[in-house]
Amino acid sequence: xxxxxxxxxxxxxxxxxxxxxxxxxxxxxRDGPLPGDDITALDAISLSRAIHGRKxxxxxxxxxxxxxxxxxxxxxxxxxxxxxxxxxxAQAARCDxxxxxPGGRHxxxxxxxxxxxxxxxxxxxTAHAKGLPTTQGSPLLADAVATQDSVYVExxxxxxxxxxGKTNMPELGLGSHTYNRLFGRTPxxxxxxxxxxxxxxxxxxxxxxxxxxxxxxxxxxxxxxNPAGWNHVFGLRPSAGRVPAWPxxxxxxxxxxxxxxxxxxxxxxxxxxxxxxxxxxxxxxxxASEPSSYVxxxxxxxxxxxxxxxxxxLDGHLAVEPGIVPxxxxxxxxxxxxxxxxxxxxxxxxxxxxLAALWDAWLVWRRALVAPNVALLLAGAPDARAHIKPExxxxxxxxxxxxxxxxxRASQVRSxxxxxxxxxxxxxxxxxxxxxxxxxxxxLQWDWPKSVAxxxxxxxxxxxxxxxxxxxxxxxxxxxxxxxxxxxxxxxxGLQLIGAPLADKAVLRAAAAYESLIGDMLAxxxxxx
Numbered sequence: 001x002x003x004x005x006x007x008x009x010x011x012x013x014x015x016x017x018x019x020x021x022x023x024x025x026x027x028x029x030r031d032g033p034l035p036g037d038d039i040t041a042l043d044a045i046s047l048s049r050a051i052h053g054r055k056x057x058x059x060x061x062x063x064x065x066x067x068x069x070x071x072x073x074x075x076x077x078x079x080x081x082x083x084x085x086x087x088x089x090a091q092a093a094r095c096d097x098x099x100x101x102p103g104g105r106h107x108x109x110x111x112x113x114x115x116x117x118x119x120x121x122x123x124x125x126t127a128h129a130k131g132l133p134t135t136q137g138s139p140l141l142a143d144a145v146a147t148q149d150s151v152y153v154e155x156x157x158x159x160x161x162x163x164x165g166k167t168n169m170p171e172l173g174l175g176s177h178t179y180n181r182l183f184g185r186t187p188x189x190x191x192x193x194x195x196x197x198x199x200x201x202x203x204x205x206x207x208x209x210x211x212x213x214x215x216x217x218x219x220x221x222x223x224x225x226n227p228a229g230w231n232h233v234f235g236l237r238p239s240a241g242r243v244p245a246w247p248x249x250x251x252x253x254x255x256x257x258x259x260x261x262x263x264x265x266x267x268x269x270x271x272x273x274x275x276x277x278x279x280x281x282x283x284x285x286x287x288a289s290e291p292s293s294y295v296x297x298x299x300x301x302x303x304x305x306x307x308x309x310x311x312x313x314l315d316g317h318l319a320v321e322p323g324i325v326p327x328x329x330x331x332x333x334x335x336x337x338x339x340x341x342x343x344x345x346x347x348x349x350x351x352x353x354x355l356a357a358l359w360d361a362w363l364v365w366r367r368a369l370v371a372p373n374v375a376l377l378l379a380g381a382p383d384a385r386a387h388i389k390p391e392x393x394x395x396x397x398x399x400x401x402x403x404x405x406x407x408x409r410a411s412q413v414r415s416x417x418x419x420x421x422x423x424x425x426x427x428x429x430x431x432x433x434x435x436x437x438x439x440x441x442x443x444l445q446w447d448w449p450k451s452v453a454x455x456x457x458x459x460x461x462x463x464x465x466x467x468x469x470x471x472x473x474x475x476x477x478x479x480x481x482x483x484x485x486x487x488x489x490x491x492x493x494g495l496q497l498i499g500a501p502l503a504d505k506a507v508l509r510a511a512a513a514y515e516s517l518i519g520d521m522l523a524x525x526x527x528x529x
Contacts, residue, residue: 037064037068039056039060039061039064039065040064040065040068040210041210042213043213043263043264043265043267043268044119044213044214044263044264044265044268044271044272045115045265045267045268045271045295047061047119047213048115048116048117048119051099051117051118052099052112052117054099057092057096057118058092058093058095058096058099058117058118058162059089059092059093059096061092061118061119061120062088062089062091062092062118062120062162062164063089063092065120065164065211065212065213066085066088066089066120066164068209068210068211069082069164069211072209072211072528073206073211075187075192075528076186076187076189076192076205076206076209076211077168077183077184077185077186077187077202078167078168078186078196078201078202078203078205078206078209078211079122079164079165079166079167079168079202079206079211080125080135080165080166080167080168080183080202081125081132081133081135081165081166082122082164082165083132083163083164083165088120088162088164091162092118092120092162095113095117095118095160095162096118098111098112098113098117099111099112099117099118112160113158113159113160114158114159114160114275115159115160115271115275116156116159116160116161116214116275117159117160118160118162119160119161119162119213119214120161120162120164120212120213121156121161121162121163121164121212121213121214121216122163122164122165122166122167122202122203122206122211122212122215123150123153123163123165123166123167123216124166124167124169124199124200124202124203124215124216124217124218124259125137125166125167125168125169125202126169126173126199126218127150127152127153127216127218127259128146128148128149128150128153128247129146129149129150129153129163129166130146130147130148130149131145131146132145132146132163132165132166133145133146133166134146134166135166135182135183136169136171136172136173137168137169137170137171137172137173137180137181137182137183138171138172138180138182138377138387138388139181139182139387140377140380140381140384140387140388141377142182148247150245150246150247150259151244151245151246151280151282151283152216152243152244152245152259152276153216155275155276155278156216156272156275156276159275166202167200167202167203167206167215167217168180168183168184168186168201168202169198169199169200169201169202170198170199170201171388171389171392172370172373172374172388172389172392173198173199173218173220173223174199174370174389174391174392174395174460174461175198175199175391175447175448175460175461176195176197176198176199176201176221176222176223176226176227176437176461176464177195177196177197177198177201177442177446177447177448178195178196178197178198178199178201178202178205178227179447180389181387181389185444185445186201186202186205187205187444188205188230188231188441188444188491189204189205189208189209189231189232189526190208190231190232190441190490190491190492190526190527191441191488191490191491192444193443193444194440194441194442194443194444194491195230195441195442195443195444195446196227196230196231196441197226197227197228197229197230197231197437197441198223198226198227199217199218199220199223199227200215200217200218200219200223200224200227200228200235200262201227203215203216203217203227203262204217204227204228204230204231204233204235204262205227205231207231207233207262207263207264208231208232208233208264208526209526209528213268214261214262214263214268214269214271214272215261215262215263216259216260216261216262216272216276217235217259217260217261217262218257218258218259218260219235219237219257219258219259219260219471220256220257220366220471221366221461221464221467221468221471222237222436222437222464222466222467222471223257224236224237224260224261224262224479225237225436225467225470225477225478225479225494225496226436226437226464226467226479226494228262228436228479228494229436229437229479229481229482229492229493229494229495230437230441230491230492230493230494231492231526232481232484232492232522232524232526233262233263233264233481234262234263234264234265234266234268234269234478234479234480234481234511234515235260235261235262235269235478235479235494236260236261236262236269236273236476236477236478236479236504236507236508237258237260237470237471237476237477237478238258238259238260238273238276238277238476238504239287239474239475239476239501239502239503239504240255240258240285240474240501241255241283241285241286241287241474242258242260242273242277242287242476242504243258243259243260243273243276243277244278244279244280244282244283244286245257245258245259245283246280246282246283247282249372250372251282251283251284251285252284252285253368253369254369255285255474256365256366256369256471256472257369259276260273260276261273261276265515266296266478266480266508266511266512266515267295267296267512269478269508270293270294270295270296270508270512271293271294271295273294273504273508274293274294274295277290277294278290287502291505294504294505294508295508296505296508296509296512300509300512301509301512301513301515301516302339302509302513303335303338303339303340303510303513303514304338304339304340305339305340305341306335306339306340306341306430306431306510306513307340307341307343307428307429307430307431308332308335308340308341308342308343308429308430308431308432308433308497309343309344309345309350309425309428309429309431309432309433310328310329310332310342310343310344310345310433311345311347311350311432311433311434312325312328312329312344312434313325313435314347314350314351314355315346315347315348317347317355318438318465318466319438319452319453319454319455319457319462319463320435320438320439320452320453320466321438321439321440321452321453322453323440323485323486323487324435324437324438324439324440324493325435327482327483327484327486327493328433328434328435328482328493328495330482330483331480331482331483331495331514331518332433332495334514334517334518335510335513335514335517337517338513338514338517340510342433343429345425345429345432349424349425350425350432351417351420351421351469352416352417352420352421352424352425353413353416353417353420357413358413358417358468358469358472359465359468360410360413361409361410361411361413361414361472362410362468362472363398363459364402364406364407364409364410365407365410365411365414365472366395367395367396367398367399367402368399368402368407370392370395370396370399371395371396371398371399371400371402374388374392374393374395374396375396378396391447391448391460391461394460414472417472417473418472418473418474418501421473421475421500422500422501426499426500426503430499430500430503430506430510431497431498431499431506431507431510432469432496432497432498433495433496433497433498434466434469434495434496434498435466435482435493435494435495435496436466436467436479436482436493436494436495436496437463437464437466437493437494438452438463438464438465438466439452439463440485440488440491440493441491441492447460448460448461448463449463466496467496469498470496470498473498473501474501475498475499475500475501475503476498476499476501476502476503476504476507477496477497477498477499477507478496478497478507478508478511479494479495479496480494480495480497480511480514480515481493481494481495481518481521481522482494482495483521484524490526490527497510497511497514
C-alpha cells in the first residue's frame with residue numbers, strides 16, 4: 001500500500017490504514033493461480049492480502065467475480081447497469097501493472113493504491129459513480145449519468161476499487177423492500193420467493209452471494225441494517241457525520257440518512273468504514289477526527305464488562321412476528337456467556353418519552369426530507385406523477401401542509417430524546433439491543449406487509465419502526481446475524497447493537513467479539529453461494 005494519501009484537494013484525512021496489522025506488502029512471488037470459486041470465497045481482507053502478496057492477480061480476481069456475476073445475477077437481480085467486461089478487465093490489468101511496476105517496486109505511480117486495489121465494486125444506486133447513471137430505481141432518472149463521484153465513492157476508488165456497476169434498490173430508496181419499475185425485484189439471497197429487504201437490498205444480496213467482496217449502502221430507516229439482517233451479513237449505520245455525503249442539495253438539515261459499509265465479516269466492514277470515513281471541507285457537519293483504523297484487533301474484540309440494555313418489543317409497542325424476539329434473546333445469551341451484562345430495559349426508561357410522540361416526530365422529519373426530492377421529479381415532466389411510486393407521492397403530499405413550527409416541534413422532540421439517551425441511558429449502558437426487523441422476510445411480490453402479528457400497519461414503513469431510534473439519535477448501529485426462522489430455516493434475522501453517538505469503534509469491538517462466538521452460524525452459506 002502507499003502511505004499518506006489524500007482523496008482530493010479538499011480532503012483532510014488521516015493515512016489510509018484500514019487493516020489493524022498495517023499495510024499489505026507487495027511481493028513478486030506467487031505459488032500459482034487460485035481457482036475462481038476460491039477467489040470469491042475469500043473474505044475481503046484475505047483477498048487484499050492475496051492480491052498484494054501476488055498470490056492472485058487483479059485480472060484473475062475480476063474474471064472470477066465477473067463469471068460469478070454472469071452466472072448468478074440473472075437470478076438475483078442484485079447488480080444493475082454493469083459496465084462491459086472488457087472495460088472492467090482492462091482496469092484490473094492496469095492495477096496489476098501498477099503492482100508489478102519497473103523492478104516490482106513502488107516508484108511514482110507504481111504500487112498499490114490501497115487495500116481495495118483491484119477489487120470489483122458496485123455502488124448503491126443512491127450514490128454517484130462518474131460515468132454511470134444514478135437512477136435511484138426511478139424511470140424518471142434512467143438516463144441521469146453522474147458527472148462526478150460521491151465523496152465515499154471517490155475514496156473507495158482512490159483506495160483501488162474498480163466500479164463495475166450499481167446495486168439495485170427500492171424506487172427513491174423508500175421502503176425496506178428492493179423493487180422498482182426500472183429494474184424489477186431483488187429476491188433474498190437465501191430464498192428467492194421472499195424479500196431481500198432494503199433499501200440496500202441489492203448490496204446485501206450481492207455480498208451474501210459473493211458477487212462482491214464488500215458492499216456499500218446507505219441507511220435512513222434501517223437501509224443498511226435491515227437487508228444485512230435478512231441476508232445473514234453485517235451492516236453498519238455509522239454515527240451521523242462519520243461518512244460525509246457529497247454532492248447533495250442540502251448539507252445542513254439532511255442528516256437522517258448516512259452512507260456506510262457492509263461486509264461478510266466485521267473486520268471487512270470496519271476496513272471499508274476506515275476508507276469511507278473522514279472529514280471533508282465540502283461537508284460542514286462532517287466529523288473532524290478519525291482513528292487510524294476502525295478494524296478491531298483480537299485483543300480489542302471482547303464482550304467482557306460490556307453492558308447491554310435489551311429493549312425487546314418496547315413493552316409491546318412494536319408489532320413483532322413470532323420467533324423474532326426469542327431468537328434475538330438467544331443471541332444476547334451468547335453474549336452474556338462471553339462476559340456481557342445484558343439487562344432488559346423498559347421502553348419509557350430506555351427512550352424517555354412517549355413512543356407515539358417519537359413516531360409522530362419521525363413522520364414529520366421523514367416527509368420534510370423526502371418531499372423535496374419528489375418535488376424535483378414532479379417538476380421535471382408533466383406526467384411525472386404516473387411514474388412515481390404511491391408511497392413517495394404520499395410523503396410529498398403529506399408535506400404540503402407542513403409548516404416550520406410543526407417541524408421545529410418535531411425537532412424538539414428529537415432533541416429531548418437524544419439528550420435522554422446521552423444523560424440517562426448511555427451513562428449506564430454501552431449498547432442498546434433491538435431486533436433489526438419486526439417481520440421475517442415477506443413475499444417477494446408484496447409491496448409491503450399490511451399487517452404484522454395481527455396488527456394493521458397504518459403506513460408503508462410502520463413495520464420498520466424498530467430502526468428509527470438509532471437514526472434519530474445519530475448513533476452508530478450494527479446489524480449482526482442472530483439466526484434463522486425456526487420453521488423456515490432459510491429466513492435469516494439480525495440483531496441491532498446501538499452505541500452512543502460517536503462510539504463506532506466500541507460498537508465494532510462488541511460486534512467482532514460476538515462474531516467470534518457464532519462460527520457455527522456464519523459457516524452456513526445460502527443456496528448457490
